[in-house]
């Protein structure tokens with residue numbers, strides 16, 4: 142009889158504390174920092190160094206880089222007596238900020254066996270103690286803005302830890318689980334998803350983009366007007382069952398359904414199904430953070446590229462929504478759903494709702510919109526101006542967040558972006574159409 146792998150024998154509970162905007166600043170900071178550690182808690186030390194592909198970074202790197210952000214942009218700038226934990230870390234854990242200096246190649250983050258995980262944990266504690274002191278001081282508004290950016294930055298990396306760890310563990314032929322499902326967890330599937338219906342939206346001039354109190358990334362603004370033709374949006378995400386129909390209808394071998402780049406991509410990579418799907422003895426299985434599971438037809442399909450989302454929509458006689466159609470529809474929906482805090486770490490089947498279901502959480506929704514600047518966009522001054530603006534080329538916008546997104550991190554104007562071939566994030570499909 143085979144024995145379960147050591148790190149999966151202990152039932153791992155994952156329950157990120159709710160992050161509420163109304164909490165005092167210090168408590169919000171500490172909650173964000175603690176959530177990153179909780180996400181890594183089920184990992185073996187060796188798991189922290191996995192980098193199965195250049196796009197995915199090791200968990201240890203994420204833990205260090207998010208700490209580096211506070212050290213570099215806040216403590217070094219706003220706390221006179223602060224001394225860096227280690228002078229080499231300024232370059233070592235820089236991701237892409239040319240204004241800060243050099244950094245190791247992204248694809249080689251896995252070679253950083255030193256500093257050890259223990260040292261990275263000590264780095265986090267050192268910076269957190271300094272941050273507690275900094276937050277006891279009267280801070281200028283620029284520093285408070287950087288603090289908000291730093292916390293949102295760490296929340297982005299929390300999602301990346303989940304998706305990068307998933308990819309890293311899946312790359313192991315043993316397909317080890319990240320955790321064993323907590324016994325009290327809600328079921329990860331229901332027998333059927335709600336039937337697909339269409340919600341209609343009138344043509345007209347709409348204002349889109351971030352405005353108001355609270356945090357928004359620079360790429361969400363300026364708020365501006367767009368004209369939309371009348372359109373319809375599907376009431377829920379496309380399911381695994383519907384995607385399987387597309388596959389069984391020869392979707393992956395019918396060139397007419399695909400954009401030219403997409404056709405090249407699936408042929409070059411020999412893609413015949415979403416990432417993490419595997420056929421065993423005629424049955425489809427799906428790699429999840431709880432290991433290989435039988436494919437649940439009612440759950441939203443995810444881990445598909447923009448190309449696959451686009452081809453599926455064409456096969457279904459529909460299209461993907463533009464990011465502005467999505468945003469207009471999302472405004473009437475509560476920011477509620479299956480987020481990181483639910484602990485499911487997997488998309489769930491849609492229930493029946495009055496407004497479009499699953500607009501927030503479950504899976505990011507590919508849109509038909511290229512990631513470009515809004516009219517009047519200006520990157521922030523200084524190094525953090527490199528955060529979003531310089532990536533506005535060759536990427537598509539995704540909206541709505543996923544089961545790995547912290548709830549307080551997402552809003553209707555939020556713009557995520559990835560290249561059209563990317564699949565390792567929780568990326569799904571919602572259909573749209575003309576009226």
Ligand SMILES: [Fe+2]
Pocket residue numbers: 206236294298
């Ligand atoms: Fe980062």
